Amino acid sequence: MTDDTLDDFFDAMQELGQPVLTAEEFARARECTQEKADRRLTEFAEAGLVGRRDVERDPVIWYPKEWDQQAGRERVVTFPNRRELVVSHPEQFTRARLSTFAYLVDSNGSGDSIYRIREEDVWGAPYDDLADLLLALRRVTGERLEDLEEWITSQWKRARQFVLRTHEDGYTVLEADSESLMGNVARQALGEEQLHAPISDTESWVREGSEGEIKRILYDEGYPVRDARDLDTGDHLEIDLALELRDYQREWVDRFVERKAGVLVGPPGSGKTVAGIGAMATVGGETLILVPSRELAAQWRESLLESTSLSASQIGEYHGGRKEIRPVTIATYQTAGMDRHRRLFDERRWGLIVYDECHHIPAPIFRQSADLQSKHRLGLSATPVRESDDEVEIFTLIGPPIGTDWSALFEAGYVMEPDVEIRYVPWASEAAESEYASALGHERRQVAAANPAKLDEIRRLLDSHEGEQVLLFVDWLEQGEEYAEALDIPFLSGETRYAERERLLSEFRHGTRDTLLVSRVGDEGIDLPAATVAIVASGLGGSRRQGAQRVGRTMRPVGGAQVYMLATRGTEEEEFVRGQLRHLQNKGVNVLEREAETA
CATH class of the missing domain: 3.40.50.300 (P-loop containing nucleotide triphosphate hydrolases)
Structure with a gap:
């Protein structure tokens, strides 16, 4: 470990047969402790000989420095034993394919993302057969990963070992693929509240009304249940459509x-x-x-x-x-x-x-x-x-x-993909930053959300989008009331009377009002009109659903849209905002990060 060349690094790459290394893998290949491996890799990095990718979780990835010349290109590195993929600068096609069978664990501003394939991702994968799922995986990784594919195959089969079906006499039966599954899994986990009695070694008579509970219990045991009951179709109802489906x-x-x-x-x-x-x-x-x-x-x-x-x-x-x-x-x-x-x-x-x-x-x-x-x-x-x-x-x-x-x-233009941008806002003053440092828990998050510098950034954004339909979201009533007065725009919250709410929404919908300030009441449950611009000044900490809902207010069949998510630099808001956008990134929406302008 004293050689000043990169021979050790490239020898380890060749021995392991992969283009990147973790410190653990480097230590194993060179037969040294991980502490020594970490120290040696750090020396290489400080000398400018190797680079590192850190997606804010283990593992840290080390790679030859010349790769930085191709930093904007997509790269997929697989870790089959952990069922994880590290993807640098994923293209939209790759993000879309991954969303069908993998879970986005983390991402950072450098364009790197970690995806993990979990049991439930395989169980619920939207493919008609296993071959289609494995083909999607190979299109992302560019290779066959035998151990990973074997595990996926086992999970695919596992999700098809229990079924609810209707007996010829009209009652519901739970059927297992084997006597062992019925005896050692189903009848151990389910009681008299769910099952009447055995019918055979692989079948049990289900108590009426307990089907949903059976699904939940067996799912918790690691066995999804297929529902193939011949349920009642109900009385016929003729419905003609006055519209054409896309x-x-x-x-x-x-x-x-x-x-x-x-x-x-x-x-x-x-x-x-x-x-x-x-x-x-x-x-x-x-x-x-x-x-x-x-x-x-x-x-x-x-x-x-x-x-x-x-x-x-x-x-x-x-x-x-x-x-x-x-x-x-x-x-x-x-x-x-x-x-x-x-x-x-x-x-x-x-x-x-x-x-x-x-x-x-x-x-x-x-x-x-x-x-x-x-x-x-x-x-x-x-x-x-x-x-x-x-x-x-x-x-x-x-x-x-x-x-x-x-x-x-x-891609087909049915829904326009919005441009989503995280704006990191500096503290307005040392006093505001000190208040954050001394705050605890819930109060700490509220101080970061109410950073006075956000108001200046909002003014700049409103000026740059003058004449466009803008929705401004806040999570705190006090912040909304302050912004409404400072910006001279109406604030729609849960306290807004119904008639006033409908008037404001109608004005925005018909273009006679171009800016509307909205509290959490706009996240769901009211018919909030689409906008061309959304500015999120504060939100629930890391709520993926809230982030997707607010960005979704700009998704329309025609026209471009811009979404700004504001986060105070150096606070937990940074991770909250990234977390809020994780569901959208997993669906292929690109998210950029940049610093806010300063006065």
Whole structure:
């Protein structure tokens, strides 16, 4: 380890047969301790002989320095034993393919990303057969990775070892691929609340109404359950469409009808509601639509009356003061999940249940409504991610993802990919920075969010986008009230009266008002108009769903859009903002990072 040349480094690369090294691999190849390897690699780097890539997580990657001349080119480095891929400067095609079978763990401003292939990514991969999934992996890595492909194959088979089906006598049966799986897994994990009795060594009689719970329990045991029940199609309901589906929406509907269950994961602005209405018309059965708020219930009712042949008397709403059950019924999750109301929904034979904004399903207050089952179950969400990492329940309870390839919609021009930029804002003063340093917990995040320098940066951005439709988002009411006064623009929050809210939204929608300041109330549940520019001054710490929702307010079929995410430099906001954009990056949206202008 005393030679001043790079012989050791290149010898290790040749021995391991790979173009980059971690310190652990270098130590193993040169038969030295990792401490000595770290020290030697650091010496090489300080001498300008090797470079390093750090994606803010282990491992640090070391590579020949001449690679920096190709720094802007895409490179994929695989770590099969950890089921991880480190991708430098991924192209949109690569990001889109990775989004179908891998999870974006981390990324940094240098263009490097870590992807991990987890069990649930293979279980829910949107491919009709294993060969298509393996082909997608090979197109990204450029090679066959036998150990990794063997593991993926095992997980693919694992997700197909339990099935719920309908017995010829009408009750539900849980069937396992083997006697061992039924005896050592299912009957050990499930009790009398879920199973009546054995039918055979591989079959058990399911207690009525426990199907959703069985899916959750076996999923937690590591065994997804396929749902092949012959569920009731409900009474026939003729629905004619007063609109034409786009090609990709028709493809979504066809895939859904073929599978009978699934979650549309299309980008904001792609028309998931329209596709949902198309599914209703194709299924042709009485439909229950579950939504998180009364406002969304009203929007669904309006869309159905405008886009279909349904009359007002055929559409009912069940929430708050309205308790109407009709051939098409729109209910809130909270109401549908209550025992005294759920019985009424259970008694009706639904041909289709639509779970709008279905990312809410894993939350305790919404979960019971997922026990409502029908032959066709359709979830809608642009952001099926949750900070509690329990989003897998969405696909377990409803169905597999559909429409995950956002890049195809971007490239075809159906939805314009927004330009997303993180702006790092310096502290306005030493006093403000000192206040942050002395603050703790929640207060610390609020101090960073309210950095006075952000207001100066917002003024510059508004000047540069004068005359364009701009939505400005904040997470704190005090910050919103301060900005509203300083910028002389209206502030729409949860405290804004309904009539005033509708007036402001109408003015913005029709172009008579070009700037609107919005609190967290604009993230979901109201029909916030699309904008050409979005500026996010503060947000929930690292919430991927909130980040995607706010960026999604600029996604439209025509015209470009610009999104600015502001973060105070040197604070935890930097990581929060990167975290918020992780779901969009995983879907192929490019994110740039730059410093804010200074006065």
